[in-house]
Amino acid sequence: MTIRFCAWLCLTAVAATIAGPAWPQQSVPNVALVVGNSIYPEAGTPLPTVSNDVRGLAEEFRHDGFDVDLKENIGKGDMQRAIDAFTSKIHNGTVALFYFGGFGIEVARQNYLIPVDAQISSEADVQRDGVSLDAIVAQVARKGARVKIIIIDAARQNPFERRFRSSPSGLASIDAPDGTLALYSQLPGRVVSDGKGAEGLFASELIKQLRMPNLSAEQAFTNTRLNVSHASNNDEIPWVSSTMIGDFSFGAAAATAAAQPPVAVTPQSPAAPSTTVAPQAPTAPPTTIAPQTPAAPPTPVAPPAPQPPGYKAGDIIQDCPNCGQLAVLPAGAFDMGSGDSFEGPVHHVTIAKPFAIGIREVTFAEWDDCIVEGGCKYRPDDHGWGRGDRPAIDISWLDAKDFLKWMSRKTSQVYRLPSEAEWEYAARAGTASSYWWGRDVGAGQANCRDCGGGGTETMPVGSFKANPFGLFDTAGNVAEWAEDCWNDSYKNAPHDGSAWTAGQCDLRVLRGGAFDSQSKYLRSSARFRYDYDVRYLANGFRVVRELK
Numbered sequence: 001m002t003i004r005f006c007a008w009l010c011l012t013a014v015a016a017t018i019a020g021p022a023w024p025q026q027s028v029p030n031v032a033l034v035v036g037n038s039i040y041p042e043a044g045t046p047l048p049t050v051s052n053d054v055r056g057l058a059e060e061f062r063h064d065g066f067d068v069d070l071k072e073n074i075g076k077g078d079m080q081r082a083i084d085a086f087t088s089k090i091h092n093g094t095v096a097l098f099y100f101g102g103f104g105i106e107v108a109r110q111n112y113l114i115p116v117d118a119q120i121s122s123e124a125d126v127q128r129d130g131v132s133l134d135a136i137v138a139q140v141a142r143k144g145a146r147v148k149i150i151i152i153d154a155a156r157q158n159p160f161e162r163r164f165r166s167s168p169s170g171l172a173s174i175d176a177p178d179g180t181l182a183l184y185s186q187l188p189g190r191v192v193s194d195g196k197g198a199e200g201l202f203a204s205e206l207i208k209q210l211r212m213p214n215l216s217a218e219q220a221f222t223n224t225r226l227n228v229s230h231a232s233n234n235d236e237i238p239w240v241s242s243t244m245i246g247d248f249s250f251g252a253a254a255a256t257a258a259a260q261p262p263v264a265v266t267p268q269s270p271a272a273p274s275t276t277v278a279p280q281a282p283t284a285p286p287t288t289i290a291p292q293t294p295a296a297p298p299t300p301v302a303p304p305a306p307q308p309p310g311y312k313a314g315d316i317i318q319d320c321p322n323c324g325q326l327a328v329l330p331a332g333a334f335d336m337g338s339g340d341s342f343e344g345p346v347h348h349v350t351i352a353k354p355f356a357i358g359i360r361e362v363t364f365a366e367w368d369d370c371i372v373e374g375g376c377k378y379r380p381d382d383h384g385w386g387r388g389d390r391p392a393i394d395i396s397w398l399d400a401k402d403f404l405k406w407m408s409r410k411t412s413q414v415y416r417l418p419s420e421a422e423w424e425y426a427a428r429a430g431t432a433s434s435y436w437w438g439r440d441v442g443a444g445q446a447n448c449r450d451c452g453g454g455g456t457e458t459m460p461v462g463s464f465k466a467n468p469f470g471l472f473d474t475a476g477n478v479a480e481w482a483e484d485c486w487n488d489s490y491k492n493a494p495h496d497g498s499a500w501t502a503g504q505c506d507l508r509v510l511r512g513g514a515f516d517s518q519s520k521y522l523r524s525s526a527r528f529r530y531d532y533d534v535r536y537l538a539n540g541f542r543v544v545r546e547l548k
Contacts, residue, residue, distance in 0.1 A: 037102030075117035155186030375406025446476030
Protein backbone atom coordinates (compact mmCIF):
# COMPACT_ATOMS: atom_id res chain seq x y z
CA MET A 1 0.00 0.00 0.00
CA THR A 2 1.43 2.05 2.21
CA ILE A 3 14.40 9.48 -10.68
CA ARG A 4 15.48 10.91 -12.98
CA PHE A 5 16.10 10.70 -16.64
CA CYS A 6 17.99 12.20 -19.55
CA ALA A 7 18.28 13.41 -23.10
CA TRP A 8 15.87 15.63 -24.94
CA LEU A 9 13.49 17.44 -22.79
CA CYS A 10 9.99 18.75 -23.37
CA LEU A 11 8.29 20.69 -20.64
CA THR A 12 4.86 22.16 -21.33
CA ALA A 13 2.46 24.16 -19.31
CA VAL A 14 -0.63 23.70 -21.42
CA ALA A 15 -3.95 25.28 -22.05
CA ALA A 16 -7.41 23.96 -22.09
CA THR A 17 -10.90 24.43 -20.77
CA ILE A 18 -11.51 23.52 -17.15
CA ALA A 19 -14.67 21.72 -16.21
CA GLY A 20 -16.46 22.58 -12.99
CA PRO A 21 -16.92 25.59 -10.73
CA ALA A 22 -13.38 25.46 -9.31
CA TRP A 23 -11.94 26.91 -12.55
CA PRO A 24 -14.40 29.31 -14.22
CA GLN A 25 -13.88 30.28 -17.87
CA GLN A 26 -11.36 33.05 -18.37
CA SER A 27 -10.83 35.44 -21.24
CA VAL A 28 -7.08 35.40 -20.62
CA PRO A 29 -5.27 34.00 -23.72
CA ASN A 30 -3.64 30.60 -23.55
CA VAL A 31 0.08 30.96 -24.23
CA ALA A 32 2.81 28.53 -25.26
CA LEU A 33 6.54 28.57 -25.81
CA VAL A 34 7.91 25.65 -27.81
CA VAL A 35 11.69 25.30 -28.04
CA GLY A 36 13.44 22.69 -30.16
CA ASN A 37 17.25 22.40 -30.15
CA SER A 38 18.53 19.81 -32.60
CA ILE A 39 21.85 21.22 -33.88
CA TYR A 40 24.55 21.25 -31.20
CA PRO A 41 27.98 22.13 -32.66
CA GLU A 42 29.69 20.52 -29.65
CA ALA A 43 27.67 17.31 -29.97
CA GLY A 44 28.29 16.32 -33.58
CA THR A 45 25.35 14.70 -35.39
CA PRO A 46 22.07 16.65 -35.22
CA LEU A 47 19.12 15.13 -33.38
CA PRO A 48 17.12 13.59 -36.24
CA THR A 49 13.50 14.09 -35.20
CA VAL A 50 13.45 17.22 -33.04
CA SER A 51 12.65 19.79 -35.75
CA ASN A 52 9.66 17.89 -37.13
CA ASP A 53 8.49 17.02 -33.62
CA VAL A 54 8.45 20.58 -32.32
CA ARG A 55 6.90 22.01 -35.48
CA GLY A 56 4.15 19.41 -35.49
CA LEU A 57 3.38 19.90 -31.81
CA ALA A 58 3.49 23.70 -32.07
CA GLU A 59 0.97 23.58 -34.90
CA GLU A 60 -1.25 21.24 -32.91
CA PHE A 61 -1.12 23.49 -29.88
CA ARG A 62 -2.04 26.47 -32.07
CA HIS A 63 -5.08 24.60 -33.39
CA ASP A 64 -6.03 23.95 -29.78
CA GLY A 65 -6.23 27.67 -29.05
CA PHE A 66 -2.74 28.61 -27.93
CA ASP A 67 -0.77 31.71 -28.81
CA VAL A 68 2.38 29.77 -29.75
CA ASP A 69 5.92 31.10 -30.03
CA LEU A 70 8.21 28.49 -31.64
CA LYS A 71 11.99 28.80 -31.32
CA GLU A 72 14.55 26.49 -32.89
CA ASN A 73 18.29 26.05 -32.31
CA ILE A 74 18.85 28.91 -29.90
CA GLY A 75 21.67 29.71 -27.52
CA LYS A 76 21.33 30.50 -23.85
CA GLY A 77 20.85 34.24 -24.20
CA ASP A 78 18.07 33.87 -26.77
CA MET A 79 16.54 31.06 -24.80
CA GLN A 80 16.37 33.12 -21.64
CA ARG A 81 14.89 36.07 -23.55
CA ALA A 82 12.24 33.78 -25.07
CA ILE A 83 11.37 32.46 -21.60
CA ASP A 84 11.10 36.00 -20.23
CA ALA A 85 8.82 37.04 -23.11
CA PHE A 86 6.71 33.94 -22.57
CA THR A 87 6.26 34.46 -18.84
CA SER A 88 5.46 38.17 -19.39
CA LYS A 89 2.28 37.01 -21.18
CA ILE A 90 1.12 34.98 -18.19
CA HIS A 91 -1.46 36.51 -15.88
CA ASN A 92 -3.80 35.13 -13.24
CA GLY A 93 -5.97 32.58 -14.99
CA THR A 94 -3.68 31.95 -17.96
CA VAL A 95 -3.11 28.44 -19.22
CA ALA A 96 0.63 28.31 -19.96
CA LEU A 97 2.56 25.77 -22.03
CA PHE A 98 6.31 25.37 -22.21
CA TYR A 99 7.91 22.70 -24.40
CA PHE A 100 11.58 21.92 -24.81
CA GLY A 101 13.04 19.36 -27.20
CA GLY A 102 16.78 18.74 -27.11
CA PHE A 103 19.25 17.66 -24.46
CA GLY A 104 18.81 17.86 -20.71
CA ILE A 105 21.16 16.98 -17.85
CA GLU A 106 20.60 16.57 -14.11
CA VAL A 107 23.05 18.02 -11.60
CA ALA A 108 22.49 18.05 -7.84
CA ARG A 109 18.87 16.93 -8.29
CA GLN A 110 18.08 19.85 -10.61
CA ASN A 111 17.41 19.56 -14.33
CA TYR A 112 19.07 21.83 -16.88
CA LEU A 113 17.93 22.36 -20.47
CA ILE A 114 20.93 22.59 -22.78
CA PRO A 115 21.13 25.49 -25.29
CA VAL A 116 22.91 24.92 -28.60
CA ASP A 117 25.90 27.07 -27.64
CA ALA A 118 26.68 25.12 -24.46
CA GLN A 119 30.26 23.99 -23.92
CA ILE A 120 30.06 21.26 -21.32
CA SER A 121 32.71 18.99 -19.86
CA SER A 122 31.72 18.95 -16.18
CA GLU A 123 28.80 19.37 -13.81
CA ALA A 124 29.88 22.95 -13.16
CA ASP A 125 29.63 23.64 -16.90
CA VAL A 126 26.07 22.28 -16.91
CA GLN A 127 25.08 24.72 -14.17
CA ARG A 128 26.84 27.56 -15.99
CA ASP A 129 25.60 26.98 -19.54
CA GLY A 130 22.27 25.20 -18.91
CA VAL A 131 18.86 26.74 -18.21
CA SER A 132 17.22 25.52 -15.01
CA LEU A 133 13.97 23.67 -15.68
CA ASP A 134 12.98 23.99 -12.04
CA ALA A 135 13.35 27.77 -12.29
CA ILE A 136 11.09 27.92 -15.36
CA VAL A 137 8.36 25.93 -13.62
CA ALA A 138 8.58 28.15 -10.54
CA GLN A 139 8.47 31.31 -12.66
CA VAL A 140 5.34 30.14 -14.51
CA ALA A 141 3.66 29.36 -11.19
CA ARG A 142 4.59 32.73 -9.68
CA LYS A 143 2.98 34.53 -12.60
CA GLY A 144 -0.37 32.97 -11.69
CA ALA A 145 -0.96 30.41 -14.45
CA ARG A 146 -4.02 28.40 -13.45
CA VAL A 147 -3.01 25.37 -15.56
CA LYS A 148 0.56 24.25 -16.13
CA ILE A 149 1.07 21.18 -18.32
CA ILE A 150 4.57 19.79 -18.43
CA ILE A 151 5.67 17.50 -21.23
CA ILE A 152 9.22 16.24 -20.92
CA ASP A 153 10.61 14.42 -23.93
CA ALA A 154 14.13 14.13 -22.58
CA ALA A 155 15.21 10.55 -22.78
CA ARG A 156 18.18 10.48 -25.18
CA GLN A 157 21.71 9.43 -24.43
CA ASN A 158 23.62 12.66 -23.97
CA PRO A 159 27.03 13.29 -25.59
CA PHE A 160 27.85 16.03 -23.07
CA GLU A 161 27.15 13.81 -20.09
CA ARG A 162 29.48 11.12 -21.38
CA ARG A 163 32.38 13.52 -20.88
CA PHE A 164 32.09 13.45 -17.10
CA ARG A 165 29.93 10.42 -16.23
CA SER A 166 30.41 6.76 -17.00
CA SER A 167 26.71 6.27 -17.72
CA PRO A 168 23.67 8.56 -18.18
CA SER A 169 22.00 9.48 -14.91
CA GLY A 170 18.71 10.65 -16.41
CA LEU A 171 16.76 13.61 -15.18
CA ALA A 172 15.51 14.21 -11.65
CA SER A 173 11.83 14.59 -10.88
CA ILE A 174 10.77 18.22 -10.67
CA ASP A 175 8.81 20.01 -7.97
CA ALA A 176 5.41 20.62 -9.57
CA PRO A 177 3.11 23.33 -8.21
CA ASP A 178 -0.60 22.71 -7.82
CA GLY A 179 -2.52 22.74 -11.08
CA THR A 180 0.21 20.96 -13.03
CA LEU A 181 -0.17 18.07 -15.47
CA ALA A 182 3.05 16.49 -16.63
CA LEU A 183 3.96 13.98 -19.31
CA TYR A 184 7.49 12.61 -19.61
CA SER A 185 8.63 10.67 -22.67
CA GLN A 186 10.47 8.13 -20.52
CA LEU A 187 10.56 6.87 -16.96
CA PRO A 188 12.98 8.65 -14.63
CA GLY A 189 16.41 7.06 -14.72
CA ARG A 190 16.08 5.68 -18.24
CA VAL A 191 17.11 6.82 -21.73
CA VAL A 192 16.21 5.72 -25.25
CA SER A 193 17.90 5.95 -28.63
CA ASP A 194 16.68 8.41 -31.25
CA GLY A 195 14.28 7.04 -33.83
CA LYS A 196 15.26 6.82 -37.45
CA GLY A 197 12.05 8.22 -38.98
CA ALA A 198 11.04 11.80 -39.67
CA GLU A 199 9.20 12.04 -36.34
CA GLY A 200 9.81 10.59 -32.91
CA LEU A 201 7.47 7.89 -31.61
CA PHE A 202 6.56 9.92 -28.53
CA ALA A 203 5.68 13.14 -30.39
CA SER A 204 3.74 11.43 -33.17
CA GLU A 205 1.66 9.43 -30.68
CA LEU A 206 1.02 12.51 -28.57
CA ILE A 207 -0.25 14.41 -31.61
CA LYS A 208 -2.63 11.55 -32.40
CA GLN A 209 -4.06 11.66 -28.91
CA LEU A 210 -4.42 15.45 -28.91
CA ARG A 211 -6.62 15.09 -32.00
CA MET A 212 -8.93 12.52 -30.40
CA PRO A 213 -12.37 13.99 -29.57
CA ASN A 214 -13.86 13.98 -26.08
CA LEU A 215 -10.64 13.13 -24.25
CA SER A 216 -9.47 14.91 -21.13
CA ALA A 217 -5.83 15.94 -21.21
CA GLU A 218 -5.03 13.36 -18.54
CA GLN A 219 -6.61 10.60 -20.61
CA ALA A 220 -4.80 11.76 -23.74
CA PHE A 221 -1.52 11.57 -21.84
CA THR A 222 -2.34 8.16 -20.38
CA ASN A 223 -3.21 6.84 -23.85
CA THR A 224 0.11 8.18 -25.11
CA ARG A 225 1.89 6.31 -22.35
CA LEU A 226 0.19 3.01 -23.14
CA ASN A 227 0.60 3.23 -26.92
CA VAL A 228 4.25 4.29 -26.84
CA SER A 229 5.04 1.56 -24.32
CA HIS A 230 3.40 -1.05 -26.53
CA ALA A 231 4.98 0.19 -29.77
CA SER A 232 8.47 0.24 -28.24
CA ASN A 233 8.11 -3.14 -26.51
CA ASN A 234 8.49 -1.29 -23.20
CA ASP A 235 11.84 0.25 -24.15
CA GLU A 236 10.17 3.65 -23.83
CA ILE A 237 7.52 4.05 -21.14
CA PRO A 238 6.18 7.62 -20.79
CA TRP A 239 5.41 8.79 -17.28
CA VAL A 240 2.24 10.78 -16.48
CA SER A 241 1.79 12.87 -13.34
CA SER A 242 -0.76 15.35 -12.12
CA THR A 243 -1.56 17.79 -9.35
CA MET A 244 -4.73 18.85 -11.17
CA ILE A 245 -8.01 19.13 -9.29
CA GLY A 246 -10.44 19.21 -12.26
CA ASP A 247 -10.58 17.86 -15.78
CA PHE A 248 -9.71 19.86 -18.88
CA SER A 249 -9.08 19.04 -22.51
CA PHE A 250 -6.93 20.46 -25.28
CA GLY A 251 -9.62 20.52 -27.95
CA ALA A 252 -12.07 22.47 -25.81
CA ALA A 253 -9.66 25.39 -25.65
CA ALA A 254 -9.92 26.04 -29.37
CA ALA A 255 -13.68 26.46 -29.16
CA THR A 256 -13.44 29.47 -26.86
CA ALA A 257 -10.06 30.95 -27.73
CA ALA A 258 -9.74 34.07 -29.82
CA ALA A 259 -8.14 33.74 -33.25
CA GLN A 260 -4.42 33.28 -32.84
CA PRO A 261 -1.60 34.47 -35.12
CA PRO A 262 0.40 31.91 -37.10
CA VAL A 263 3.23 30.14 -35.34
CA ALA A 264 6.43 32.13 -35.71
CA VAL A 265 9.43 29.93 -36.49
CA THR A 266 12.69 31.67 -35.72
CA PRO A 267 15.66 29.40 -36.36
CA GLN A 268 18.89 30.97 -35.22
CA SER A 269 22.48 29.96 -35.56
CA PRO A 270 24.43 29.19 -32.40
CA ALA A 271 25.65 32.25 -30.58
CA ALA A 272 28.54 32.68 -28.19
CA PRO A 273 27.82 31.56 -24.64
CA SER A 274 25.95 34.27 -22.79
CA THR A 275 26.17 35.44 -19.21
CA THR A 276 24.89 32.84 -16.81
CA VAL A 277 21.40 33.45 -15.48
CA ALA A 278 21.19 32.11 -11.94
CA PRO A 279 18.53 29.41 -11.55
CA GLN A 280 15.60 30.46 -9.39
CA ALA A 281 14.52 28.13 -6.62
CA PRO A 282 10.83 27.24 -6.35
CA THR A 283 8.94 29.45 -3.93
CA ALA A 284 6.99 26.57 -2.45
CA PRO A 285 8.06 23.26 -0.97
CA PRO A 286 7.93 20.22 -3.23
CA THR A 287 4.44 19.26 -4.27
CA THR A 288 3.12 16.18 -5.88
CA ILE A 289 4.12 15.10 -9.30
CA ALA A 290 1.55 12.41 -9.43
CA PRO A 291 1.52 10.70 -12.76
CA GLN A 292 -1.87 9.17 -13.41
CA THR A 293 -1.76 5.57 -14.53
CA PRO A 294 -4.51 3.38 -15.90
CA ALA A 295 -6.71 1.35 -13.62
CA ALA A 296 -5.29 -1.85 -15.09
CA PRO A 297 -1.61 -2.78 -14.81
CA PRO A 298 0.65 -2.75 -17.88
CA THR A 299 0.82 -5.91 -19.93
CA PRO A 300 3.69 -8.12 -18.70
CA VAL A 301 6.84 -7.60 -20.73
CA ALA A 302 7.62 -11.30 -20.79
CA PRO A 303 5.81 -14.65 -20.54
CA PRO A 304 4.95 -15.71 -16.98
CA ALA A 305 8.25 -17.42 -16.31
CA PRO A 306 11.46 -16.46 -14.52
CA GLN A 307 13.18 -13.70 -16.44
CA PRO A 308 16.88 -13.11 -16.99
CA PRO A 309 18.77 -10.29 -15.28
CA GLY A 310 18.98 -6.86 -16.86
CA TYR A 311 15.66 -5.39 -15.79
CA LYS A 312 14.88 -1.72 -16.40
CA ALA A 313 12.78 0.62 -14.30
CA GLY A 314 9.17 0.21 -15.37
CA ASP A 315 9.52 -3.45 -16.37
CA ILE A 316 6.80 -5.81 -15.14
CA ILE A 317 7.83 -9.19 -13.73
CA GLN A 318 5.65 -12.27 -13.23
CA ASP A 319 7.58 -15.31 -12.05
CA CYS A 320 4.83 -17.91 -12.49
CA PRO A 321 1.33 -18.04 -14.04
CA ASN A 322 -0.41 -17.52 -10.67
CA CYS A 323 2.21 -15.23 -9.15
CA GLY A 324 1.43 -11.59 -8.57
CA GLN A 325 2.94 -9.03 -10.90
CA LEU A 326 5.81 -6.86 -9.72
CA ALA A 327 7.03 -3.48 -10.99
CA VAL A 328 10.74 -2.74 -11.24
CA LEU A 329 11.47 0.55 -9.46
CA PRO A 330 14.55 2.62 -10.24
CA ALA A 331 17.30 3.47 -7.82
CA GLY A 332 16.80 6.93 -6.36
CA ALA A 333 16.70 9.13 -3.30
CA PHE A 334 14.00 10.89 -1.30
CA ASP A 335 13.31 12.65 1.99
CA MET A 336 11.65 10.19 4.33
CA GLY A 337 9.22 11.07 7.10
CA SER A 338 7.50 14.24 8.27
CA GLY A 339 7.28 16.48 11.31
CA ASP A 340 4.41 14.51 12.86
CA SER A 341 4.78 12.26 15.88
CA PHE A 342 6.78 9.08 15.23
CA GLU A 343 7.52 10.29 11.67
CA GLY A 344 10.62 12.35 12.25
CA PRO A 345 13.20 13.54 11.97
CA VAL A 346 12.92 13.86 8.20
CA HIS A 347 16.03 12.23 6.75
CA HIS A 348 17.45 11.71 3.27
CA VAL A 349 17.44 8.10 2.10
CA THR A 350 19.24 6.73 -0.96
CA ILE A 351 17.98 3.56 -2.62
CA ALA A 352 21.19 2.45 -4.32
CA LYS A 353 19.85 -0.17 -6.71
CA PRO A 354 16.57 -1.05 -8.40
CA PHE A 355 14.18 -3.51 -6.80
CA ALA A 356 10.86 -5.12 -7.73
CA ILE A 357 7.73 -4.70 -5.62
CA GLY A 358 4.22 -6.09 -5.88
CA ILE A 359 1.89 -4.00 -8.02
CA ARG A 360 -0.91 -5.07 -5.70
CA GLU A 361 -1.25 -6.34 -2.17
CA VAL A 362 -1.07 -10.13 -1.84
CA THR A 363 -4.56 -11.48 -2.53
CA PHE A 364 -6.57 -14.31 -1.05
CA ALA A 365 -6.14 -16.18 -4.34
CA GLU A 366 -2.37 -16.09 -3.93
CA TRP A 367 -2.57 -16.99 -0.24
CA ASP A 368 -4.90 -19.91 -0.94
CA ASP A 369 -2.41 -21.23 -3.54
CA CYS A 370 0.20 -21.17 -0.78
CA ILE A 371 -2.11 -23.28 1.43
CA VAL A 372 -2.80 -25.79 -1.35
CA GLU A 373 0.92 -26.22 -2.03
CA GLY A 374 1.77 -26.59 1.67
CA GLY A 375 3.70 -23.36 2.09
CA CYS A 376 1.12 -21.72 4.39
CA LYS A 377 -0.75 -23.56 7.15
CA TYR A 378 -3.07 -20.80 8.36
CA ARG A 379 -6.31 -20.12 6.48
CA PRO A 380 -7.47 -16.56 7.36
CA ASP A 381 -11.15 -15.69 7.56
CA ASP A 382 -12.42 -13.33 4.83
CA HIS A 383 -15.22 -12.11 7.18
CA GLY A 384 -17.76 -12.69 4.42
CA TRP A 385 -16.29 -10.02 2.15
CA GLY A 386 -14.98 -12.46 -0.42
CA ARG A 387 -11.66 -14.04 -1.33
CA GLY A 388 -10.18 -14.16 -4.85
CA ASP A 389 -8.84 -10.70 -5.70
CA ARG A 390 -9.51 -9.21 -2.26
CA PRO A 391 -6.35 -8.59 -0.23
CA ALA A 392 -5.41 -11.36 2.19
CA ILE A 393 -6.22 -10.14 5.72
CA ASP A 394 -5.84 -11.33 9.31
CA ILE A 395 -2.18 -11.89 8.45
CA SER A 396 0.52 -11.55 11.11
CA TRP A 397 4.11 -10.58 10.32
CA LEU A 398 5.11 -14.20 10.94
CA ASP A 399 2.39 -15.46 8.58
CA ALA A 400 3.71 -13.19 5.85
CA LYS A 401 7.19 -14.64 6.32
CA ASP A 402 5.81 -18.15 5.66
CA PHE A 403 4.32 -16.95 2.36
CA LEU A 404 7.60 -15.34 1.35
CA LYS A 405 9.59 -18.52 2.05
CA TRP A 406 7.14 -20.45 -0.15
CA MET A 407 7.40 -17.88 -2.97
CA SER A 408 11.20 -18.00 -2.82
CA ARG A 409 11.22 -21.81 -3.08
CA LYS A 410 8.58 -21.84 -5.82
CA THR A 411 10.33 -19.32 -8.08
CA SER A 412 14.00 -19.74 -7.12
CA GLN A 413 14.06 -16.00 -6.50
CA VAL A 414 14.50 -14.03 -3.26
CA TYR A 415 11.15 -12.75 -2.00
CA ARG A 416 10.88 -10.69 1.18
CA LEU A 417 8.97 -7.90 2.89
CA PRO A 418 9.90 -4.33 1.90
CA SER A 419 11.97 -2.29 4.28
CA GLU A 420 10.09 0.68 5.68
CA ALA A 421 12.23 3.00 3.54
CA GLU A 422 11.59 0.97 0.38
CA TRP A 423 7.88 1.02 1.14
CA GLU A 424 7.72 4.81 1.53
CA TYR A 425 9.89 5.31 -1.57
CA ALA A 426 7.51 3.10 -3.54
CA ALA A 427 4.38 4.73 -2.11
CA ARG A 428 5.58 8.28 -2.76
CA ALA A 429 6.66 7.45 -6.31
CA GLY A 430 8.57 10.68 -6.71
CA THR A 431 6.05 12.87 -4.88
CA ALA A 432 6.54 14.91 -1.72
CA SER A 433 2.94 15.68 -0.72
CA SER A 434 0.89 14.02 2.01
CA TYR A 435 -0.65 11.59 -0.44
CA TRP A 436 0.85 10.68 -3.81
CA TRP A 437 -2.08 12.41 -5.53
CA GLY A 438 -1.90 15.65 -3.54
CA ARG A 439 -2.09 17.38 -0.19
CA ASP A 440 -5.70 16.39 0.63
CA VAL A 441 -7.25 12.96 0.66
CA GLY A 442 -10.22 14.09 -1.46
CA ALA A 443 -12.79 11.50 -2.51
CA GLY A 444 -12.58 8.41 -4.65
CA GLN A 445 -8.81 7.95 -4.27
CA ALA A 446 -8.63 5.19 -1.66
CA ASN A 447 -10.59 2.89 0.65
CA CYS A 448 -10.71 4.29 4.18
CA ARG A 449 -13.20 5.44 6.80
CA ASP A 450 -13.45 9.04 5.55
CA CYS A 451 -12.29 8.67 1.94
CA GLY A 452 -15.73 9.23 0.41
CA GLY A 453 -16.99 5.67 -0.01
CA GLY A 454 -15.94 2.30 1.34
CA GLY A 455 -14.54 2.22 4.85
CA THR A 456 -16.51 -0.79 6.07
CA GLU A 457 -14.63 -3.67 4.41
CA THR A 458 -11.80 -4.41 2.02
CA MET A 459 -12.23 -3.85 -1.71
CA PRO A 460 -10.72 -5.85 -4.60
CA VAL A 461 -7.09 -4.86 -5.14
CA GLY A 462 -6.64 -2.25 -7.86
CA SER A 463 -10.06 -0.61 -7.33
CA PHE A 464 -8.48 2.85 -7.46
CA LYS A 465 -5.90 4.52 -9.69
CA ALA A 466 -2.30 3.42 -9.42
CA ASN A 467 0.44 5.76 -8.23
CA PRO A 468 3.20 7.09 -10.53
CA PHE A 469 5.16 3.83 -10.20
CA GLY A 470 2.10 1.82 -11.25
CA LEU A 471 1.39 0.50 -7.72
CA PHE A 472 -2.18 0.11 -6.50
CA ASP A 473 -3.53 0.69 -2.98
CA THR A 474 -0.43 2.22 -1.45
CA ALA A 475 -2.94 4.16 0.64
CA GLY A 476 -5.88 2.42 2.35
CA ASN A 477 -7.54 -0.98 1.87
CA VAL A 478 -5.19 -2.96 4.16
CA ALA A 479 -2.23 -1.93 6.28
CA GLU A 480 1.00 -3.48 4.99
CA TRP A 481 3.76 -5.12 7.00
CA ALA A 482 7.33 -3.91 6.62
CA GLU A 483 10.44 -5.83 7.66
CA ASP A 484 11.56 -3.24 10.26
CA CYS A 485 11.50 -3.38 14.03
CA TRP A 486 9.56 -0.55 15.64
CA ASN A 487 11.34 2.62 16.84
CA ASP A 488 9.55 5.69 18.15
CA SER A 489 11.52 8.03 15.88
CA TYR A 490 13.95 7.95 12.95
CA LYS A 491 16.89 8.99 15.10
CA ASN A 492 19.79 6.76 13.97
CA ALA A 493 17.64 5.14 11.26
CA PRO A 494 19.46 3.73 8.22
CA HIS A 495 19.98 6.11 5.31
CA ASP A 496 20.61 3.42 2.69
CA GLY A 497 17.07 2.05 2.40
CA SER A 498 17.79 -1.11 4.39
CA ALA A 499 15.49 -2.48 7.08
CA TRP A 500 16.06 -1.27 10.65
CA THR A 501 16.62 -4.49 12.58
CA ALA A 502 17.28 -2.88 15.97
CA GLY A 503 14.66 -1.56 18.37
CA GLN A 504 11.45 -3.11 19.67
CA CYS A 505 11.52 -6.19 17.45
CA ASP A 506 8.49 -7.85 19.04
CA LEU A 507 6.65 -4.95 17.37
CA ARG A 508 6.92 -4.53 13.59
CA VAL A 509 6.09 -1.59 11.34
CA LEU A 510 2.86 -1.31 9.33
CA ARG A 511 2.40 1.29 6.59
CA GLY A 512 -0.33 2.81 4.44
CA GLY A 513 -3.43 2.67 6.61
CA ALA A 514 -6.46 0.46 5.97
CA PHE A 515 -10.15 0.46 5.16
CA ASP A 516 -11.00 1.09 8.83
CA SER A 517 -8.41 3.88 9.26
CA GLN A 518 -8.96 7.62 9.22
CA SER A 519 -7.47 9.31 6.18
CA LYS A 520 -4.59 10.87 8.15
CA TYR A 521 -3.16 7.38 8.55
CA LEU A 522 -3.08 6.92 4.78
CA ARG A 523 -0.43 9.63 4.29
CA SER A 524 2.75 8.38 2.61
CA SER A 525 4.76 9.15 5.76
CA ALA A 526 2.29 7.68 8.28
CA ARG A 527 3.58 4.69 10.27
CA PHE A 528 2.26 2.52 13.05
CA ARG A 529 3.10 -0.72 14.84
CA TYR A 530 1.63 -4.09 15.74
CA ASP A 531 2.72 -7.23 17.54
CA TYR A 532 4.60 -9.38 15.05
CA ASP A 533 2.74 -12.56 16.00
CA VAL A 534 -0.80 -11.15 16.27
CA ARG A 535 -3.35 -11.24 13.46
CA TYR A 536 -5.79 -8.42 12.73
CA LEU A 537 -8.50 -8.14 10.09
CA ALA A 538 -7.05 -4.94 8.55
CA ASN A 539 -3.44 -6.14 8.22
CA GLY A 540 -1.95 -7.61 5.03
CA PHE A 541 1.21 -7.13 2.98
CA ARG A 542 2.86 -6.80 -0.42
CA VAL A 543 6.09 -8.45 -1.51
CA VAL A 544 9.51 -7.34 -2.69
CA ARG A 545 11.60 -9.46 -5.03
CA GLU A 546 15.33 -8.83 -5.15
CA LEU A 547 16.91 -8.36 -8.57
CA LYS A 548 20.04 -10.36 -9.35
